[in-house]
Amino acid sequence: MRQHPWLFLFPALLIMSISAFVPMMTVVNYSLHNIFAGSSPEFVGLENYAAVLSDADFRGALVRQLFFTVTILLIEIPLGVLLAHAIPHRGSGMALSLVLLGIPLLIPFNVVGIVWRLFAQSDIGVIPSLAALAGYDYNVSLHAVDAWLTLVALDVWHWTPLAALLAFSGLQAIPPAYYQAAAIDGASTWSTFRHVTLPRLRPVLTIGVLLRFMDSFTIYSEPLTLTGGGPGNTTTFLSFLIARKASSYELGYAGAASIIYLYIVIVLSYVFFQLLSGKQGATAR
Amino acid sequence: MARIELDNLSHAYGTDASGAGFAIQRLNLCWEDGTANALLGPSGCGKTTLLNIISGLLRPGGGRVLFDGVDVTGKSARERHIAQVFQFPVVYEAMSVFDNLAFPLRNRGVAESSIKPRVNDIAELLGLNGLLQRKSKGLTPAEKQKVSLGRGLVREDTAAVLFDEPLTIIDPKEKYDLRRSLRDVQRALKMTMIYVTHDQHEALTFADRVTVMKDGAIQQTGTPDELHRNPATPFVGFFIGSPGMNFFDVEFQNGACSVGEMVVPVACANAGPARLGIRPEFVEVREDAAANCLHCRIRVVEDTGVYKVLTLETESQQLKARVPERFAPAEGAAVWVWFREEALRIFPAQGEARP
Amino acid sequence: MKKRYFLLALYFLLLFAPIYWMLITSLKTDSEILAEFTLFPKQITFEHYREIFGSPEWRGSFANSLIYVTLNVLITLAVAIPAAYAFSRWSFRGSHHLFFWLLTNRMAPAAVFMVPFTELYYAMHLFDTHLAVALAHCLFSIPLAIWILEGFMSGIPREIDETAYIDGYSFPRFFVKIFFPLIAPGVGVSAFFCFTFSWVELILAKALTVTEAKPIVVTLTAGIGAEGVKWGLLSAAGVLTMIPGALVVYFVRNSMAKGFSLGRI
Numbered sequence: 001m002r003q004h005p006w007l008f009l010f011p012a013l014l015i016m017s018i019s020a021f022v023p024m025m026t027v028v029n030y031s032l033h034n035i036f037a038g039s040s041p042e043f044v045g046l047e048n049y050a051a052v053l054s055d056a057d058f059r060g061a062l063v064r065q066l067f068f069t070v071t072i073l074l075i076e077i078p079l080g081v082l083l084a085h086a087i088p089h090r091g092s093g094m095a096l097s098l099v100l101l102g103i104p105l106l107i108p109f110n111v112v113g114i115v116w117r118l119f120a121q122s123d124i125g126v127i128p129s130l131a132a133l134a135g136y137d138y139n140v141s142l143h144a145v146d147a148w149l150t151l152v153a154l155d156v157w158h159w160t161p162l163a164a165l166l167a168f169s170g171l172q173a174i175p176p177a178y179y180q181a182a183a184i185d186g187a188s189t190w191s192t193f194r195h196v197t198l199p200r201l202r203p204v205l206t207i208g209v210l211l212r213f214m215d216s217f218t219i220y221s222e223p224l225t226l227t228g229g230g231p232g233n234t235t236t237f238l239s240f241l242i243a244r245k246a247s248s249y250e251l252g253y254a255g256a257a258s259i260i261y262l263y264i265v266i267v268l269s270y271v272f273f274q275l276l277s278g279k280q281g282a283t284a285r
Numbered sequence: 286m287a288r289i290e291l292d293n294l295s296h297a298y299g300t301d302a303s304g305a306g307f308a309i310q311r312l313n314l315c316w317e318d319g320t321a322n323a324l325l326g327p328s329g330c331g332k333t334t335l336l337n338i339i340s341g342l343l344r345p346g347g348g349r350v351l352f353d354g355v356d357v358t359g360k361s362a363r364e365r366h367i368a369q370v371f372q373f374p375v376v377y378e379a380m381s382v383f384d385n386l387a388f389p390l391r392n393r394g395v396a397e398s399s400i401k402p403r404v405n406d407i408a409e410l411l412g413l414n415g416l417l418q419r420k421s422k423g424l425t426p427a428e429k430q431k432v433s434l435g436r437g438l439v440r441e442d443t444a445a446v447l448f449d450e451p452l453t454i455i456d457p458k459e460k461y462d463l464r465r466s467l468r469d470v471q472r473a474l475k476m477t478m479i480y481v482t483h484d485q486h487e488a489l490t491f492a493d494r495v496t497v498m499k500d501g502a503i504q505q506t507g508t509p510d511e512l513h514r515n516p517a518t519p520f521v522g523f524f525i526g527s528p529g530m531n532f533f534d535v536e537f538q539n540g541a542c543s544v545g546e547m548v549v550p551v552a553c554a555n556a557g558p559a560r561l562g563i564r565p566e567f568v569e570v571r572e573d574a575a576a577n578c579l580h581c582r583i584r585v586v587e588d589t590g591v592y593k594v595l596t597l598e599t600e601s602q603q604l605k606a607r608v609p610e611r612f613a614p615a616e617g618a619a620v621w622v623w624f625r626e627e628a629l630r631i632f633p634a635q636g637e638a639r640p
Numbered sequence: 641m642k643k644r645y646f647l648l649a650l651y652f653l654l655l656f657a658p659i660y661w662m663l664i665t666s667l668k669t670d671s672e673i674l675a676e677f678t679l680f681p682k683q684i685t686f687e688h689y690r691e692i693f694g695s696p697e698w699r700g701s702f703a704n705s706l707i708y709v710t711l712n713v714l715i716t717l718a719v720a721i722p723a724a725y726a727f728s729r730w731s732f733r734g735s736h737h738l739f740f741w742l743l744t745n746r747m748a749p750a751a752v753f754m755v756p757f758t759e760l761y762y763a764m765h766l767f768d769t770h771l772a773v774a775l776a777h778c779l780f781s782i783p784l785a786i787w788i789l790e791g792f793m794s795g796i797p798r799e800i801d802e803t804a805y806i807d808g809y810s811f812p813r814f815f816v817k818i819f820f821p822l823i824a825p826g827v828g829v830s831a832f833f834c835f836t837f838s839w840v841e842l843i844l845a846k847a848l849t850v851t852e853a854k855p856i857v858v859t860l861t862a863g864i865g866a867e868g869v870k871w872g873l874l875s876a877a878g879v880l881t882m883i884p885g886a887l888v889v890y891f892v893r894n895s896m897a898k899g900f901s902l903g904r905i
Contacts, residue, residue, distance in 0.1 A: 005735070008726035011719035012742075012782055018760075019779040020745045026756035086648040099889050100652055103659075106885025108840040108857045111878045118665055119658045124871060126661055129677045157658065177371040180342050185436055186363040186392040195388070199379040207787075218749035221842045239751035243843070246755050254755065265747045270740075 030255030048256035058257060060233065061241045062264075068237065069216045072155045076212060077205065079156070080163025087168050098168075101161040113225025116154045120146075120226070140227060144234035147227045151235055154222055159215070163208045170204035171197070209272055217265055287352040287444040287477060288318040289339060294348035298334040298501075307331060309501040312348070316445075316494075319475040321468070323492035325485060327524070331501040332481045336447050339479065340367040352444055368437020368446040372453045374429030376421040382408075383417040386435045393440070407439045410470060427459040431466065438474070445477040452487060464491065485525050497521050513564075519632050522562050528594060531568065531604040533561045534634065544624075545599050547579040551629050558634035567628035568606035570595065570620050572613075578621035586616050597622065659882070666875035673871050688876035698877065701859040704770065705839065706884065708853065711774035712838040713831050716781040720830065723782075724789035725819075729798065739790075742783040750843040753779070758847050768852045776844045781834040788833065792826030832892045839885060856881055 031048050033041035052058050087097045107115065120127045122139045127150070131138035140147045174197065182192040220239035223229055229236040229244075236244075238261050246254040294312040309331050316322050324332045337343040339350060341362035350358045357365050377385050386404045395403075408414045411431045416424065421432055430451055437446050448467070452460050468491060471478050480491050488495050489509040497504040497512065497520070505517035516522035522530030535542040536558055541550045549561065571578070581597035581604070588610075595606045597620065606622060614620060665673055666688055668681040692698045726732075727739060757776055758767070766772040800822070804814040820827075845855045860877050 005726040005730040005732045008722035009738075012723035012786065015715070015719055015775065015778050016742065016745060016782060019775060020748070022760055023753050023756035024748075026759060027753075030755075083648065083651060086644040086651075088645075095893055097648065099893050100655070102889040103882070103886060104655065106836050106839065106882070106889060107878075108842065108860075108881050110842050110857055110860060111840075111881050114860070114874055114878050115658045115662045118871065118875060119661050124665075124673055126657070126677075157655065161655070175373060175375075177373055177375050180337075180340075180362070180369065181371065181375040181433070181436075183342065183362045184340060184367060184369050185389040187388070188392065191392060195377050195379065199377070214747045218747075218751070220749070220751055239749045239843075242749070243751040243754060246751070251755060258749070258751075262744075262748055265749070266744050269744070269747055 027255045027258050030251045031259050032255075033252055035249070035251040044252065048252040049260065052253060052256045052260055057233070057236075057241060058238075061236055061238050064234070064236070065217060065238045068152070068155075068219070069213060071152055072159070072216050073209060073212055075152070075156050076160045076163045077209060079160050080165075080208065081167045081201065081205075083160070083164040084167035084171050087164070089172070098165065101165055104158050104161050107158075109221035110225045112154065112158050113222045116150065116157075116222075117226050120150045142231055144231055147231060147235050151223060151226060154226060155216060155219070158222075159212060163212065166204045166208040167201060170201040174200045206273065210269055213272060214265060214269060217268075288354075289316045289445055289477060289479070290314070290351040290354070291335075291339075292349040292351060294335075294338065294345050294350070296334060296338060296343070296346045296348075298331060307501050309335065309345075312501075312503060314496065314503060314506070316477060316479060318353075318477055320494060321471045321478050321480070321492045323480045323482065323488035323495045324498060325482060325488040325495055325524075326498035326504075327483055330498045332483075332498050333449055335498070336369070336449055336479065336481050339445075340369050340447055341365045342369075366440065366442045366444045368434070368440070368443050370430060370433050370437065370446070370448045370451045372450045374426050374433050374454075376424070376429045376432050378420070378422040380421060381417065382413060382419055382421050382424070382432055385421050385432050386413075386417075386439050389436050389440050403439055403441075407435045410438070410473065411435050411466060425459065427455050427463045430455065430463060434467070434470070438470070438476075443476065445479065448478065448480040448482075450482050451480075452482075452484075467491065485527075489525075497524060499524075516562070516630065519560060519562060522564070522630065522632075526564055526566075528565055528605045528607075530562045530564050530630075532632075533563075533602070533604075535559055535561045545579050545601065547577055547623065549624060549626075549629065551626060551631065560632040560634055562630040562632060563624045563628060565594065565605040565607040567625040568604065568622050569625065570597075570606050570608050570612065570622050572618075572620055574621050575623075578623045581620055581622055583614060583616050583618050583620060595620075662875045662878050665871060666879050668872060670870070670872050688872040689880075691873060692876055692880065698856075698859060701854045701856045702880070704849075704853045705845075705855040705857065708770040708773040708777070708845070708855065709835055709838040711770055712777045712781060713834045715774060716778055716785050716834045717827060717831060719778075720782050720785035720789055721823075721827070724786045724793055725815075727786065727790045728793035729801070739786075742786060745779055746783040746787075748779070750780075750841070754843060754847045757844060761848055767848065768850045770853045772848045773845050773853060773855070774838070776848055777834075777838045777841060780841075781837050784833055784837070785830040788830045789823065789826050792823045792829075796822050828892050832888060835888055836885070839881075 032043060032045060034044045034047070035041045083101075088094045104112070117125075119125050120138075120140050122128045122141065128138045137143075138146050140150050178196045178200070179192065182196050187195065218239050219237055220243065223235045223237060223240055227235045229240050238257075242254050242257050242261065245257065291312055291314040294309060294314075296309045298307055298309065307329065312335075324335065326332050334343065338345045341350075341357070341360055341364070345358065348358075349356050352365065362369075377388060380388070383404060386407060387400045390400045390403065404417075405414065408417055411434065413428070413431055413435060416428065421429065424432065434446070434451075437443055451467070452463060455463055464487065467478075467480075470476075480488065482488050489512075493508065494506060495509060495512055496506040499520050505512060505521045507515075512521060512525050516525065516530065519530070519532055523532070533544045535544060535549070537556050539556075540552055541548055542559070542561065543549060544561065551561075574580075579599060581599050583595055584598045584603070585596040587594040587596075590610075592610060593608050593612055595608060595612075597604050597606060604622075664679070664681055667684045667686070668678070669683060669685050669687070672678065672682060727735060753776075761767045761772045761776075766775070796819070800818065801814065804818050809818070840857075842857045846858045849855060849858065856877070860874065860881065
């Protein structure tokens with residue numbers, strides 16, 4: 001065991017530095033300048049940050065973002081745990097369930113958007129046709145509530161399988177003796193879940209919550225394809241806002257917004273991580 | 286506390302790689318109230334299955350389980366008031382040791398005021414009093430096993446305590462301590478205990494009565510001494526004792542038989558083929574030729590420090606002998622052996638194949 | 641027991657309803673799609689699929705996607721396996737912080753990196769190449785792969801390494817002959833996740849390509865938003881993009897099941 005760990009880490013760190021560190025510094029650089037197409041950048045210090053933080057658009061997007069993320073986490077994680085309990089523990093039933101659950105995860109994000117757009121589009125979709133039968137005028141491009149609900153449904157549809165797969169792997173790792181002991185100790189179903197299942201699922205659920213938090217907080221393609229951020233800006237989330245600013249060459253604003261955004265993601269992830277993993281330090285073990 | 290009876294029990298269990306299943310068939314057994322018992326057998330013999338049937342985690346395919354004469358076959362683990370300690374220590378890791386011990390009482394709605402003294406009593410008995418406030422996650426495996434046992438003992442109405450190979454993952458150093466505390470608890474509480482293991486040493490030192498199982502069937506039940514002195518089947522003879530019994534296929538004629546050139550004068554009414562069994566302790570070895578002895582060559586000498594185990598070779602087969610430390614001849618030497626008559630056992634020839 | 645399977649069946653029904661809808665839309669004629677609401681095509685047509693396979697643009701972008709995804713998986717595994725080994729076997733100064741730093745990159749919103757990436761790869765003369773997209777995706781796939789692999793490797797006792805050295809194995813030989821087979825399910829699962837991520841990602845793939853390496857996901861969105869979206873064509877393309885994913889799931893199902901039953905994901 002004489003090999004040095006850094007030797008093993010070097011290739012990964014090299015790629016990560018090029019892929020992450022350089023662009024990150026570029027973003028920081030943007031955020032400190034006022035950049036307009038054609039003219040040379042002008043150093044403006046933290047002005048862009050002030051502009052972002054006082055911008056109602058940014059704050060609106062942030063609130064929507066938080067609300068969206070909390071909503072889908074509250075649905076996806078419990079639903080995933082419930083589903084994991086329903087998956088057969090062995091045999092072909094298990095393999096089939098795992099394969100079926102894996103499929104939504106492998107559909108390109110924008111195709112997920114297309115699938116749901118087909119499903120929810122007012123002139124050709126299933127949902128509007130069914131809603132019309134119930135006397136409800138369902139229209140994603142006109143009603144903010146419909147757009148919002150459809151987006152939540154999309155995300156739940158797309159990502160609950162991930163939570164279910166993670167929870168299932170956690171359940172599989174619980175030795176049967178724990179359940180036998182709980183039965184002998186006279187624990188009720190709820191008590192067994194609370195004291196045997198849940199503590200043992202904690203590591204995988206930590207991973208699940210973190211992944212879903214990061215990914216839903218950075219959601220971009222789905223609202224782009226499904227709603228285009230509308231109606232109005234009711235489904236305009238942070239990534240969406242930043243990409244829009246960047247593509248209209250407000251790079252200073254976009255850069256500052258990106259840094260603030262990333263900062264929020266990292267801090268919240270860290271908080272989640274600490275809360276869920278029960279102070280085990282900064283590694284997922 | 287209860288007397289546990291198995292009445293005509295049948296159950297199919299497990300499948301090996303070829304898909305063939307094993308089965309317990311028409312098994313009858315009784316464990317008296319307040320005794321320490323062991324269930325001993327090689328892996329796959331059905332002992333864990335039997336244990337799970339007793340605790341109510343498994344429902345037998347047929348037959349009855351009786352506690353103090355009452356049929357509990359259809360009852361759940363909880364209703365049977367059984368305690369079970371598993372091979373791998375089971376503790377509720379998120380809880381403290383105290384909460385672990387209190388868990389079964391709380392599940393039964395016992396008042397907090399009576400939980401505390403009871404938990405303290407049990408903790409005292411098991412030597413856990415210093416650890417009550419610790420999280421159970423950080424305990425050693427031996428301490429976890431004690432907590433696991435404590436959860437069974439804490440209920441006043443526990444009918445019996447079942448152990449499923451409880452020492453498997455315990456360090457050798459702690460093994461001795463834990464085994465002794467289990468024994469002490471049994472003596473102190475006079476509880477019915479059933480200890481499942483494949484280790485004869487654990488079984489014989491823990492239990493007053495040991496039941497030997499093989500392939501889902503009971504071979505023999507008896508005290509350690511009985512099993513050793515008077516094995517009911519060649520399997521028991523071979524499985525118990527270190528090393529196990531030697532066997533010879535013989536042909537009886539006129540009340541005697543011969544092993545090689547040696548005539549063995551044992552009484553046997555029936556003429557014909559049989560199997561002769563002799564424990565290595567009762568194989569006498571001498572260095573000089575004598576009348577009516579079996580001529581052997583020493584193949585291997587294993588020195589345990591207290592005694593030596595010889596693997597001997599005749600023209601047709603091998604046998605083992607246990608001899609004192611001072612026994613000098615080395616590997617390769619020629620020796621002569623004879624058997625102590627009072628220790629010879631005769632088994633039917635059409636028994637099981639030699640294990 | 642019955643109730644559980646009922647729940648599962650109901651869930652799968654809901655899961656596949658939208659996919660079913662896309663599938664049948666891809667088989668309908670354009671006039672049927674717009675004219676009425678039918679749960680099954682009145683007249684099955686393959687014209688949309690024919691159009692896709694007949695178009696060099698569609699075929700090319702399909703191939704582009706497969707190329708950069710494969711590149712990404714290979715690069716990721718090549719660097720993540722040693723890195724995960726380092727994290728699982730040594731606890732060196734700063735290892736915890738490094739691990740968290742790697743994870744924070746997984747958190748970075750792709751939208752944040754869009755413009756700087758474009759500039760970076762322009763400067764490196766990699767813009768609009770498969771390698772550019774593959775490397776950009778590494779930003780997300782490497783941390784994830786390290787995370788998963790580290791979990792698998794930590795589950796393998798160090799004694800195995802030590803025994804191998806005592807038996808006179810050189811490190812590379814030990815790694816290939818002994819260690820790799822043990823973590824193979826983990827490698828399979830990591831490859832699965834890298835493939836998934838790279839295949840489904842849109843933002844960076846779109847930002848870093850123009851024509852030469854244009855991925856299928858971008859070609860797919862080209863028609864969206866314009867007047868008179870070709871729904872049939874779009875659905876057919878959507879169905880086609882799901883096929884590689886379904887194939888991958890099918891092939892890794894065993895190592896997935898193994899990985900899951902080990903509880904190490």
